Amino acid sequence: DDVEPINFVHQRRNALPLPPRTITKTIDATTLTARFTVTHNWSRSVLTLGTQPPHPMDEPVESYRFTIYDATGTQIRRVKTITASGTGTNTIRDRWIEYTSAEQSADGYTPGPSTLFTVSVEQLGEFGASPRWFKKI
Numbered sequence: 765d766d767v768e769p770i771n772f773v774h775q776r777r778n779a780l781p782l783p784p785r786t787i788t789k790t791i792d793a794t795t796l797t798a799r800f801t802v803t804h805n806w807s808r809s810v811l812t813l814g815t816q817p818p819h820p821m822d823e824p825v826e827s828y829r830f831t832i833y834d835a836t837g838t839q840i841r842r843v844k845t846i847t848a849s850g851t852g853t854n855t856i857r858d859r860w861i862e863y864t865s866a867e868q869s870a871d872g873y874t875p876g877p878s879t880l881f882t883v884s885v886e887q888l889g890e891f892g893a894s895p896r897w898f899k900k901i
Contacts, residue, residue: 781823781889789881789901795865796875800830800883800901802859825849826856827888832863834872837882837900841871847888 786804791797827847834841844861848854865875873879884898 779889779891781887781892781894783894783897784828784885784887785897787883787885787897787899787901789883791877791879793877796868796877796879797865798863798868798879798881799860800863800881800885802828802885823854823887823889825854825890826859828856828859829886829888829893830861831884831886831896832871833882833884835880835882837898842867845888 784802784804786802788801788803790799790801792799825848827845827849830844830846831840832842832844833839842863844863846856846859846861848856863881868875868879868881873881880900882898882900884896886896887894
């Protein structure tokens, strides 16, 4: 019998990495450089009962994309990526990026010890990016 073809787009949602759970911000009192750090991350692997975080990401290579928006959270001002790719290991030792006071000024922020930034962070995986962790921090 002849049947009509059906178009199917597979999104592999279950193959995408999980988003980071917690991001912290620290601002250097002298230089006013902001540091955004992934402090808790997820893993799909089965962990022993009682295992404490941080848990390793379940991806071949650990990578994150930090997107910094304007103060309203509507316009992207800067994108920074960190990755373990090419370092000889599949995990990142220091999961953070620095956002200098010069970059802050160029992006429309006024650097200060209590400046709030609108930031999103995604884990980059073998099959795409995780859902975004998006917050004013």
